Amino acid sequence: MSMIEIRNIHKSFDGTEVLKGIDLSVNKGDVVAILGPSGSGKTTLLRCINFLERADSGEMVFDGERFNLNAIRRREIARIRRKTAFVFQNYNLFLNKTVLENVTLGLTAVRKLPKAEAKARAMDALVRVGMADKVNSYPAQLSGGQQQRVAIARGLASEPEIIYFDEPTSALDPELIGEVLSVMRKLAEEGMTMLVVTHEMEFARSVSSKVLFMEGGRVIESAPTAAFFSNPQQARSREFIRSILQSRQG
Amino acid sequence: MSERLWDILVSSFPRLLGYGLKVTLPLTALSFALALVISVIVAMIQYAKVPVLRQLCRFYIWIIRGTPLLVQLFLVFYGLPQLGVVWAAFPTAVVVFGFNEGAYMAESVRGALESVSRGQMEAGYCVGMNYFQIMWHVVLPQAFRTAFPALSNSLISMMKGTSLAATITVMEMFRQAQVINGRVYESLALYSETALIYLMFSTVLTYLQRWGEKRLGQYGAVK
Ligand SMILES: Nc1ncnc2c1ncn2[C@@H]1O[C@H](COP(=O)(O)OP(=O)(O)OP(=O)(O)O)[C@@H](O)[C@H]1O
Numbered sequence: 001m002s003m004i005e006i007r008n009i010h011k012s013f014d015g016t017e018v019l020k021g022i023d024l025s026v027n028k029g030d031v032v033a034i035l036g037p038s039g040s041g042k043t044t045l046l047r048c049i050n051f052l053e054r055a056d057s058g059e060m061v062f063d064g065e066r067f068n069l070n071a072i073r074r075r076e077i078a079r080i081r082r083k084t085a086f087v088f089q090n091y092n093l094f095l096n097k098t099v100l101e102n103v104t105l106g107l108t109a110v111r112k113l114p115k116a117e118a119k120a121r122a123m124d125a126l127v128r129v130g131m132a133d134k135v136n137s138y139p140a141q142l143s144g145g146q147q148q149r150v151a152i153a154r155g156l157a158s159e160p161e162i163i164y165f166d167e168p169t170s171a172l173d174p175e176l177i178g179e180v181l182s183v184m185r186k187l188a189e190e191g192m193t194m195l196v197v198t199h200e201m202e203f204a205r206s207v208s209s210k211v212l213f214m215e216g217g218r219v220i221e222s223a224p225t226a227a228f229f230s231n232p233q234q235a236r237s238r239e240f241i242r243s244i245l246q247s248r249q250g
Numbered sequence: 251m252s253e254r255l256w257d258i259l260v261s262s263f264p265r266l267l268g269y270g271l272k273v274t275l276p277l278t279a280l281s282f283a284l285a286l287v288i289s290v291i292v293a294m295i296q297y298a299k300v301p302v303l304r305q306l307c308r309f310y311i312w313i314i315r316g317t318p319l320l321v322q323l324f325l326v327f328y329g330l331p332q333l334g335v336v337w338a339a340f341p342t343a344v345v346v347f348g349f350n351e352g353a354y355m356a357e358s359v360r361g362a363l364e365s366v367s368r369g370q371m372e373a374g375y376c377v378g379m380n381y382f383q384i385m386w387h388v389v390l391p392q393a394f395r396t397a398f399p400a401l402s403n404s405l406i407s408m409m410k411g412t413s414l415a416a417t418i419t420v421m422e423m424f425r426q427a428q429v430i431n432g433r434v435y436e437s438l439a440l441y442s443e444t445a446l447i448y449l450m451f452s453t454v455l456t457y458l459q460r461w462g463e464k465r466l467g468q469y470g471a472v473k
Pocket residue numbers: 013014018036037038039040041042043044045
């Protein structure tokens with residue numbers, strides 16, 4: 001049974017339809033890569049799934065519970081969010097909090113963990129992303145790659161069932177991309193369920209188990225990763241893969 | 251300088267300073283505390299775009315900013331008693347100063363709130379916090395830091411502005427200077443001395459502001 005299933009999600013901004021009926025399903029332990037050209041609606045899809053935007057219509061089944069994405073209640077949103085984590089393209093660490101506080105805040109304020117326990121869990125998470133030596137730094141004192149690893153730790157600390165990533169390396173200088181991708185690779189190997197919007201083809205190819213290729217607000221192709229890259233079924237997918245590989249070499 | 255004048259200055263200094271410390275500064279502190287509470291509430295209502303209340307806040311700011319402080323003081327102290335609302339002078343001053351400066355400070359705080367990136371709010375939601383938790387732990391502290399210089403300016407201008415309370419019979423430092431002057435007729439010397447004490451106070455406040463900015467600046471975040 002899938003952990004998350006999205007059915008027929010629609011979303012418009014000012015009369016322009018950005019998501020035109022997307023279906024998606026993620027099983028426990030899956031790493032699903034969402035690929036597609038700029039403007040195809042990938043970010044909007046993730047934001048609707050985590051309720052940062054309200055979808056116009058669509059359905060979500062999360063852990064067997066069914067929700068109407070347009071009419072979902074605040075209480076239900078809060079319940080689902082406790083089981084998910086979101087990693088933003090531009091990190092969005094809390095600027096007035098130290099690294100440690102960034103990770104503990106959700107644990108103490110939301111989950112009401114005692115300080116000591118929150119700290120222990122935060123340290124665990126920070127060790128996993130290799131940021132345990134920077135606990136007292138503020139985000140402004142860190143590189144982009146370090147900030148993004150802290151953001152991942154912040155997500156991990158709440159022990160989510162799934163982590164959503166929206167182009168986690170797109171804002172990074174090239175030399176910093178590797179450290180973030182290797183953390184994500186490790187998480188995938190440990191069995192973390194992840195939904196990753198990315199332009200990193202090599203990462204998608206080697207880490208993801210499934211690919212969803214989007215264009216113009218629709219899913220053009222959805223396939224196991226190996227099949228998608230070795231034998232894409234749709235002309236648009238083939239073109240996309242070719243153009244990405246060319247731009248990489250060129 | 252004549253000996254008489256020197257004696258007047260020396261003997262009035264501790265008196266004036268005493269009224270400054272015991273009336274002007276407490277009046278400033280209470281009014282500022284009230285203004286701070288009002289400004290944060292008014293700013294948050296506008297930031298959250300709460301219907302109706304939001305229009306009410308705009309109306310409040312419009313009225314306050316569009317009329318002179320002195321007229322507001324007179325209206326409340328001399329005008330409202332005709333409607334049966336009689337307040338003592340000191341509380342009247344606190345309320346009028348608080349509501350007056352609160353309107354200006356609300357604009358500073360609102361601007362500061364709006365300068366906090368939306369991503370901070372979204373990240374807060376994603377770690378499971380609710381609106382008020384995010385405001386409290388993340389958005390307000392950052393906004394406070396941004397608004398701090400403007401709020402400090404408000405505090406200093408309010409401290410000087412409390413001298414207007416003299417016009418509604420509050421016996422604060424400036425009114426005390428007037429009283430002494432009524433006996434000795436040395437306006438130039440006495441009011442210079444009074445000005446000097448205000449200058450001392452605002453210098454200390456400016457120093458505190460700098461210290462505060464340095465402390466708040468340590469997370470080197472929002473520029
Ligand atoms: N808040 C918004 N208001 C209006 N239009 C929006 C909004 N958010 C996104 N859009 C539009 O929706 C479309 C899809 O945007 P989205 O950000 O989801 O694309 P994307 O696939 O993530 O692109 P990229 O690869 O550049 O990040 C774009 O045309 C964008 O301009």
